[in-house]
Amino acid sequence: MRSLVASYNAKDVDGFLGKLTDKVVQEQYGVPREQATASVAKSIGEPSIEIRRLSNTHVSGTTATIDFEHTSGKVVVVEQVSMAKEGDQWKIDGFKNQPVEIPGGTTTIGVEATEFAFKLDGDVKDGDIALAVHNVGQQEHELVLARIADGVPLENLVMAIAQAGNQAANAPEAVQEIVAFGGYKPGESGNIVFAKPLDPGRYGLFCFFPDVNDPEQTPHALKGMYAEFSVSG
Template identity: 30%
Template sequence: MSTVPGVGSVRLRPAALTLMAASAVTCLFFFASAACSDDKPSAAELSEVEDIASRTFQSSPAEADFFFAHVTDNLLKTVLFSSREDCMANAVECIGEPSPVLEMKATAIDGKKAHTTVVAPFGTFVLRLIRENGMWKVDAMEATSDDLPPGVKSVDLHLVDFAFDFKAADIPSSGTFGFHVKNDGHQAHEVVVVKLPPGGSVEDALSQMGDDEEPAGLKLFIQPGQTVDMAFQSALAPGRYALVCSFPDVTGPGADPHFSKGMLAEFDVK
């Protein structure tokens, strides 16, 4: 490189101008490409994603047209455990009651993919969207990980088709712990923790799941291969507890609940 003032810059200028011109032409030609722009998604674009996700999440059977227009077949299969044809034929049961949204956050767009976090009364979830034919559609829904407070023991809990795999001896007598959950199965699973009445059985736990009484712990839509931490709102009181997964078996003709295939377990807090 020349040390004479101005010489190096003069020699480089034609090449630099050529590169700049080529870059400008490329960006004009591919103006829709994110590679030509450092702009972040606009507030309006992020708001559109959140609006689609929120309305879809809160849809009732009366809004079936909007719902089916904004969900993919993958979402129907992995969250509602149904084909599009079957779900549309019985929208009242398939869509069910609307689920309120308490908060939406951490929304991001990456090309034709987007995601947002939905906080609902029964859990916090990540909704993943894809853009098809100029329209955002909800494609997947998965559990989020809880923050385990410092000093809280983490107990490994593996989900398989169809069982809970953990060491009961790892449950601390204090009841202050959380689960480190890994779905090693091929289907979505849930972890429902129900306190059994004195002398009660797992069958009692199953009957309680339909009542208004809230479970001791709940983590829904843990997708295959996903790992999440599950925290409890407070230390579990002494007693016997049941772990239950009631999601349907999507591979079986009867869509039997997972607990009917053995996805039940018990543990004690002493």
């Protein structure tokens, strides 16, 4: 795992691909190994990964699993990594996301997602928070967190962030950074644990998934699915 992470952070495409089985290359990038170089080159190294803990290693013949806790950009991620031995080399053969526990002492903010709103439960006193997300709606929802400037109405930024493709570099000046967190199917829950406390400032939550019942496939945020909170300095 350490050599895989080193190759990833160094943007060493060949070294990174050389540590993956053909199966996981196909699963992760949707193309065979010989066609994957361009796709890997676009995404490798961003955001950087920092190993926090490797644990629960289990080896059975030519297969193994290991729990891989790491930071990916601003958040903590836990995955169970499957490995397969090819010749004398162990290669990564699969990734399975695992629940992330909220550390003791961290303030938990509940985020209830439905059509078409976020409901926040909890008091944000400082940046040492985690988000406990629960989708109580009938459609799949995502959570996009954006740090935004003071004094700008949140609704004025919804279209601009959508047009930026969730990329802060393409967003208006009032949007300082954007982090998107995967999809939550109806009834699903998950914790978002940050690698370090959030900086003081104003934050917006958005869902840009399309309304599947709308012929225009209008993003949920344009139907009012956004909320905000502030972290005091």
